Amino acid sequence: MRRYILVILFIGVVFLSCEDEPVIPSANAGNQNTFNCGLDTLFSKEVGGPGNTGYDLIRVDIDCSYVIAGKRTKRPWLLKVDESGNEVWSKVFDEIPQPQGEFGEGYQFATAVNQTSDGGFILCSSVYPTHPSYGTGYVIKADSAGQTEWLTELDYSRPHHGQDIIQTLEGDYLLVGWWYVNAAETSQKSAFMARIGEGGSIQWTQRYGGDCDEDQFNAVVQTDDGGFITVGEFEHEGDGFNCSFYGYTDLWFMKTDSEGNMVQEAKYGGAYWERATDIVSLPDGNYAVSGRKRHTEQHPINAWLLKMSSTGSILWEWNEPDYSTGISRGDELRTLSLTDDGQTIISMGFEYAMPIDNIEPKVWVFDANSSTLLWSNNYGGEASDNEGAGIVNAFDGGFLFFGYNDGGLANMSHHIRLIKTDSEGNTVQQ
Numbered sequence: 020m021r022r023y024i025l026v027i028l029f030i031g032v033v034f035l036s037c038e039d040e041p042v043i044p045s046a047n048a049g050n051q052n053t054f055n056c057g058l059d060t061l062f063s064k065e066v067g068g069p070g071n072t073g074y075d076l077i078r079v080d081i082d083c084s085y086v087i088a089g090k091r092t093k094r095p096w097l098l099k100v101d102e103s104g105n106e107v108w109s110k111v112f113d114e115i116p117q118p119q120g121e122f123g124e125g126y127q128f129a130t131a132v133n134q135t136s137d138g139g140f141i142l143c144s145s146v147y148p149t150h151p152s153y154g155t156g157y158v159i160k161a162d163s164a165g166q167t168e169w170l171t172e173l174d175y176s177r178p179h180h181g182q183d184i185i186q187t188l189e190g191d192y193l194l195v196g197w198w199y200v201n202a203a204e205t206s207q208k209s210a211f212m213a214r215i216g217e218g219g220s221i222q223w224t225q226r227y228g229g230d231c232d233e234d235q236f237n238a239v240v241q242t243d244d245g246g247f248i249t250v251g252e253f254e255h256e257g258d259g260f261n262c263s264f265y266g267y268t269d270l271w272f273m274k275t276d277s278e279g280n281m282v283q284e285a286k287y288g289g290a291y292w293e294r295a296t297d298i299v300s301l302p303d304g305n306y307a308v309s310g311r312k313r314h315t316e317q318h319p320i321n322a323w324l325l326k327m328s329s330t331g332s333i334l335w336e337w338n339e340p341d342y343s344t345g346i347s348r349g350d351e352l353r354t355l356s357l358t359d360d361g362q363t364i365i366s367m368g369f370e371y372a373m374p375i376d377n378i379e380p381k382v383w384v385f386d387a388n389s390s391t392l393l394w395s396n397n398y399g400g401e402a403s404d405n406e407g408a409g410i411v412n413a414f415d416g417g418f419l420f421f422g423y424n425d426g427g428l429a430n431m432s433h434h435i436r437l438i439k440t441d442s443e444g445n446t447v448q449q
Contacts (some may be wrong), residue, residue, distance in 0.1 A: 076409025093126035110165030120152035143181030197235030225279035252294035285331030309352035
């Protein structure tokens, strides 16, 4: 989940407005760098070897590279590649034990990664299966070569699953996700936000939600006032809905102060399946939010993009038109990024046809100032288990994202396919 941060580099002397405010390297904003990035490339290639899965992707401006976060050998994993998609280094965090639980082997996977002000990386993880016997997620700090600096195991009394993590303006870290609750109807509040110190200590944890067990946060950004905006899904409760109806959720938008206290909240959706999957800050002070919607039982799930204000008001929205074949087709936006000028929103997600495991990666590109869809394209291959997705604006103005080849959703022959297009979405044939 990438943020749009404008970094201005001065040749000679760099003036800082505050000495103790970290300069966070942009993971996806502009081609200002000392390496003269911008190699004109098109490719579609397998990376990382068999049996790997990606869940997030960032751009590293300081050396013209990209970093994928995911899992390998059932543990969290980072892979760094250059502009041509060639491997620079690969790191499996094998200090984290492979989960073992009541149903056999599980796995830990990195769900999000961002670059830190020291040139390293901060990532969070989740665990599958989500049964409490499989343990909890981690926060991991790595250096610029991917080597572990510290690990923090999240609260083990109940498994916590990190979904997104950022470095704050103050230099520490903010984590969002969900935690395991032990009943479909509960007062335990299943979404959480946690502030992590620069050395990995948990400063505070706040919990949010209603009376059901499927409330969760999926992405977060920091606001100029030091607070946070997080988005996710809020399960329906009351009014004839039962908390055990899986996936009946609304898109959930929440603004907090710097201590995680709720300032503003908004929910949007119909009777069925709506959720927010990612958020990015726009140059005009508003936000783009991705997700899905399904208003009636007999219609498919539709990709959904919203422009929202800092108070959660919808300024405009777009959703994929219903397919003529009805409920057997559907799609969803999963992750967002911006072009370097901030005027174009790029999103990766999935299009599917029944059966549900027939899921294909898809890219949508929008005018950031309106709800206009500029183009969209399917790129073949498969989606990952847990539908990880990552897309960035490449150094030459094109786009970089990943899909999969071979093996099905859980087969060890699964290969990550890294796809590089031009600005119109064209690429080479595989």
